Amino acid sequence: MKLNKFKSSEITPENFYRNRRQFLKEMGIITGTAFASQNIITSALSYTPETERKITPYKFATTYNNYYEFGTGKSDPHKNSKDFITKPWDIKIDGEVENEITLSVEEIKNMIPSEERIYRFRCVEGWSMVVPWLGFPLSKLLNKVKPTSKAKYVKFTSVYDPDQMKGQRFPVLNWPYKEGLRIDEAMHPLTIMVTGLYGKELPNQNGAPLRLIVPWKYGFKSAKAIVNIKFVEKMPVSSWMNASPKEYGFYSNVNPNVSHPRWSQATERVIGENIYSPRIKTVMFNGYGDEVASLYDGMDLRKNF
Amino acid sequence: MIRIFKPTIFVLCLVPFIIIAYQILFNQLGAEPVKQVTHHTGEWTLRFILLSLAMTPLKNITKILAWIKYRRMLGLFAFFYGTLHLLTYIGFDYQFNLDPIIDDVLNKKFIFIGFAAWLLMLPLAITSNQKMMLILKQNWKKIHRLSYLIGIFAVLHFIWLSKTIFFEPLIYLIILITLLTLRLDFIKFLFKKKSVT
Numbered sequence: 001m002k003l004n005k006f007k008s009s010e011i012t013p014e015n016f017y018r019n020r021r022q023f024l025k026e027m028g029i030i031t032g033t034a035f036a037s038q039n040i041i042t043s044a045l046s047y048t049p050e051t052e053r054k055i056t057p058y059k060f061a062t063t064y065n066n067y068y069e070f071g072t073g074k075s076d077p078h079k080n081s082k083d084f085i086t087k088p089w090d091i092k093i094d095g096e097v098e099n100e101i102t103l104s105v106e107e108i109k110n111m112i113p114s115e116e117r118i119y120r121f122r123c124v125e126g127w128s129m130v131v132p133w134l135g136f137p138l139s140k141l142l143n144k145v146k147p148t149s150k151a152k153y154v155k156f157t158s159v160y161d162p163d164q165m166k167g168q169r170f171p172v173l174n175w176p177y178k179e180g181l182r183i184d185e186a187m188h189p190l191t192i193m194v195t196g197l198y199g200k201e202l203p204n205q206n207g208a209p210l211r212l213i214v215p216w217k218y219g220f221k222s223a224k225a226i227v228n229i230k231f232v233e234k235m236p237v238s239s240w241m242n243a244s245p246k247e248y249g250f251y252s253n254v255n256p257n258v259s260h261p262r263w264s265q266a267t268e269r270v271i272g273e274n275i276y277s278p279r280i281k282t283v284m285f286n287g288y289g290d291e292v293a294s295l296y297d298g299m300d301l302r303k304n305f
Numbered sequence: 306m307i308r309i310f311k312p313t314i315f316v317l318c319l320v321p322f323i324i325i326a327y328q329i330l331f332n333q334l335g336a337e338p339v340k341q342v343t344h345h346t347g348e349w350t351l352r353f354i355l356l357s358l359a360m361t362p363l364k365n366i367t368k369i370l371a372w373i374k375y376r377r378m379l380g381l382f383a384f385f386y387g388t389l390h391l392l393t394y395i396g397f398d399y400q401f402n403l404d405p406i407i408d409d410v411l412n413k414k415f416i417f418i419g420f421a422a423w424l425l426m427l428p429l430a431i432t433s434n435q436k437m438m439l440i441l442k443q444n445w446k447k448i449h450r451l452s453y454l455i456g457i458f459a460v461l462h463f464i465w466l467s468k469t470i471f472f473e474p475l476i477y478l479i480i481l482i483t484l485l486t487l488r489l490d491f492i493k494f495l496f497k498k499k500s501v502t
Contacts, residue, residue, distance in 0.1 A: 064336035072471060074336070125468075127337055172471045243469070262413060262466060264405060275329060275338035278400050 047190060049118040052287075053270070056129035058198045060272045065205050066123065067224060068172050069158070069165040076167075077205035084164050086209040086225075093144065095230035096151035101144060105195075105209040112136045114195045117213075122254045122286045124218035126263045126279075129271045133213055134196035139187045142229070147183070151231035154186040155179070156212060156223040173239040179223040180236030180250065181214065182295075190215055190291055193226075216288040218252045249305040253296070254286035258305050307374055314375060318382045321349040322389070339397045346390035351459050353383035355480055358456050362487035377433050380452065384430040387423050415465035422458035425451050453488075456481050 067077035070084075091108065094100035103111075114134040122128045142154070160176035162168040168175045185191060194211045195202055202208040207224025214221050220240055240248035247261055256266045267279035285292050296304075325345050328334050334341045357379035364372040399406050409416045429449055431437070438445050460481045464474040486492055 060336040068469075072469065127340075170471055172469050259412065262415060264409060264413070266405070269337060269339060271336045273338070274332065275334060275342065275397055279398075 047117060049116075050120055050130050053120065053130045054272075055118065055132060057272050061129055061131050061197065062203050062205060064271060066125075066219065067167075067205060067207070069167045069175075069177065069225075070205065071167050072172065080166060081204035084204040084208070086204065089209045089227075091210065091227055091229065093142070093229045093231075095155070095232050096148045097145040097231050098148060099145055103144070108141065108193075108210070109195055112140045116199075117192055119190075119213060119215040120286050120288075121213075121215070121219055122268060122282065124220060124248075124252070124260060124263065124265075126265070126268050127271055128268045128280075128282075128286075132198055133192065133194045134199070134202075135192035135194035135213065137189050138191045138193050138212065139189065141193055142186060145231070147231045150233045152183060153232050153235055154181050154183060155228075155230040155232050155236035156181075156226050157228040157230070158223050159225045159227045174242050175239075176227075177223055177239045178236060178242075179212070179221055179238045180232075181221070183231075184295055185214065188292060188295065190288060216253055216285040216292045218254060220248070221252050251296075251301070251304050253292075253301065253305075254282065255284060255301055255305070256282040257284075258302055307371060311374070311378070315378065318353070318378070321345065321386070339393070342393045342397060343390065346386050346393055347463075350383055350386040350390050351463060351477060353379050353386055354452075354456050354459050355477070355484065357383055358452060358481075358484045362484060365487070365493060381430060381433060383455075384426045387426055391420075391423050415462050418458050418465065419462035422455050422462060425455050425458065429455075453485060456484070 063078045064074050065077040066074070067081070070077040070080040086105075089105045090102050091105065092100065092102045114136050116132055116134055118130065118132045120128060121131050156179045158177035158179075159165075160168065162175075181191070192213050194207065194213050195209070197203070197206060202211065207222075210226055211224040212222045212226065221238075235250055238248070238250065241250060254265070259265055265282055268282045269279050270277065283289075325342055329338075329342065357376055360372045360376040360379065364370060395401060395406060410420050411417070429451060432441060432445060432448055441448065460474070460477050463477055464470055467474045470478070
């Protein structure tokens with residue numbers, strides 16, 4: 001992996017960067033220690049941030065979401081998640097581990113500092129964004145437990161709360177939302193747990209209080225509002241695999257050569273561009289091939305889609 | 306009555322077009338402009354197809370003949386919005402780049418059936434005037450029965466392009482099934498019987 005190639009200030013559009021500084025300063029004044037406890041580190045980055053593509057406007061990243069727990073429309077999550085309560089929130093790490101633990105989000109945030117990660121985000125529906133997430137490598141959280149020799153996969157379960165999430169009152173998917181990764185994918189330094197975006201706390205519609213981001217996979221792999229992380233022996237069946245096994249595979253790596261039954265994956269539309277802008281070419285592993293291609297050496301990615 | 310109603314309905318039918326034209330001109334299309342235009346025009350195509358299919362059952366149920374006078378206009382608006390929908394896909398989405406379009410039509414069943422629905426609307430639009438009615442006589446009715454197939458294709462198009470059938474595709478499917486069921490002879494008979502007793 002390429003390390004420390006750019007400083008955050010070099011690659012971020014200046015007005016955005018200034019706004020963020022400004023915002024952090026103001027938040028510091030208003031909320032005192034709120035951000036100190038989040039331990040945001042914006043300097044030393046341990047990955048190569050996005051430099052080719054423009055950062056998506058905050059407005060679109062937070063109002064154009066797929067989050068079926070709050071409704072199937074793109075603007076539903078923003079509209080329907082306003083009163084969603086994310087405090088207190090516990091996350092249990094269990095399954096094939098020697099020492100299962102339950103941690104509150106506050107504890108996790110205090111234990112593991114968040115840093116900024118500017119990643120491409122590619123939805124299986126054929127659109128993409130570039131989002132400056134705040135988060136930490138998932139490996140830092142998973143290292144708190146000791147997996148047994150049986151553990152091969154990690155299964156993520158999102159919250160089930162139909163009282164607060166009206167989408168869950170209907171059998172749109174088999175609730176609660178489930179996702180999974182192979183252990184080496186979960187431990188990969190690019191795989192992060194997200195606590196915020198654009199220098200702010202994570203909005204409910206983006207998966208607060210804690211969500212996954214796996215930037216080389218289609219967006220639906222990155223489960224939101226996680227309550228349980230389970231080490232398992234067998235490949236987990238995700239909610240989308242369960243809904244339509246022909247359309248959604250376990251791996252779901254961004255791959256322009258493997259077409260989805262409904263969407264050609266060769267190209268993508270960039271969120272926030274105007275109506276006259278053409279699609280852009282989709283890149284293998286969403287552009288993270290140098291870092292992750294070796295995880296799939298010798299695998300037929302057409303079969304393991 | 307019809308003299309006032311018909312122009313009013315005509316203007317109302319243009320409202321979805323005015324809305325989207327405004328949004329395009331004033332950059333109000335949101336995060337994914339092409340998708341917004343595609344969805345908007347597609348949704349209104351489907352609505353007009355179902356509206357035009359609703360006129361005959363409404364005539365039978367209410368025993369008011371006037372419904373039939375709107376059928377052609379609604380059908381032509383379905384064709385109008387369907388054509389805008391197709392042009393959005395070809396022009397805005399793929400910038401008239403034919404290779405991926407042909408690939409889509411052949412490989413994606415929802416695009417295939419959507420395109421088929423538009424093709425089937427063509428002969429109906431061409432033969433929609435009074436003159437063609439007179440020329441085609443009995444055959445006119447036969448040709449225009451294609452509208453049932455267009456309705457089925459259009460709803461299938463929507464179901465197949467959606468990630469899940471909940472909820473909009475399901476609602477359109479229920480409306481379509483209702484409208485087609487009302488045309489079945491024994492159902493029509495029930496209505497006739499009711500009105501006699």
